[in-house]
Amino acid sequence: MKRCEMEALAASLCDYLCSRNHDITGWWGIGRLCEIAERKRKPAFSFKVRPGEVLWIYGYEVSGSRRITDRLVKHGLNSIEGRISFLPAGRYGNGLKRFYCTVAIAVTQDGRTGLAMRHVECWPHDSFHESRGANFKYETSKIKSEPRTKNQELSSRLPREWHDLLVLS
Numbered sequence: 001m002k003r004c005e006m007e008a009l010a011a012s013l014c015d016y017l018c019s020r021n022h023d024i025t026g027w028w029g030i031g032r033l034c035e036i037a038e039r040k041r042k043p044a045f046s047f048k049v050r051p052g053e054v055l056w057i058y059g060y061e062v063s064g065s066r067r068i069t070d071r072l073v074k075h076g077l078n079s080i081e082g083r084i085s086f087l088p089a090g091r092y093g094n095g096l097k098r099f100y101c102t103v104a105i106a107v108t109q110d111g112r113t114g115l116a117m118r119h120v121e122c123w124p125h126d127s128f129h130e131s132r133g134a135n136f137k138y139e140t141s142k143i144k145s146e147p148r149t150k151n152q153e154l155s156s157r158l159p160r161e162w163h164d165l166l167v168l169s
Contacts, residue, residue: 001075006114009075010105013049014118016068017084017103024060027125030084033057034099035124037086049080049105057084078108089121096123 001009016022017029024032036058037043047057051072055065072080082105089098101122107114 001077001109001112003112003114006077006107006109006112007116008114009072010080010107010114010116011118013068013080013082013105013107014103014116017062017082017105018101018118018120022065023063024057026063028122029057029062030101030120030122031125032060033084034086034101034122035126036060038097038099038124043087044083044085046081046083049082051075051077051080076109078110079106080108081106086122092123096126098123 020028022029033045037045045058047055049055049069049072051069053066053069055062055069082103084104085102087100087102089100092098099122101120102117103120104115104117
C-alpha cells in the first residue's frame, strides 16, 4: 500500500471516530469518552485498531466498529494505533462545558507510515441533554471496565431533581 493510501485510510478512521455514526453504550462516542476523561482526569486515551476485531477504547466497545475493521483485513497492515485527547475550551451558550477533541491515527505497513489528525468540538456526555442512538441494543452493548456505582444505578431511575441531590451528596 502506498503512503498516500495509508494516509487516506488513517484520515477515514479519524473521520469515523469524530462522526456521530458510532457510539459507546448508545451515546455519541466522543461525548462518552470526553465525560470519562473529565471524570477520571485523564485527558487522553491511546488505543489499537486490530483488523477484523471490535474496537475498544479505554475498556469501552465502539459499536459497529467490526464493520469497519473487517474491511482492513485485506490490506495486511502491521499496526494501526490511535490517540484521542481532550482540551478544555470554555463553555457553550447553554452552560455545557466545551472541549476540543483531537483524534490522531497512525497506520504502518512495511516500514511506511500514514498519519492523520482530526479535530472536533464536543461536550461531556450528559444523558439529560441527549438521547440514545436509534440503533442501540442494550443487551449487546459491552463494557470491559467501570462497573456502575450504587448512586449511578439509583440516579438512572430517578427524576432529574432527585438526581441532583444524589450527585451533591
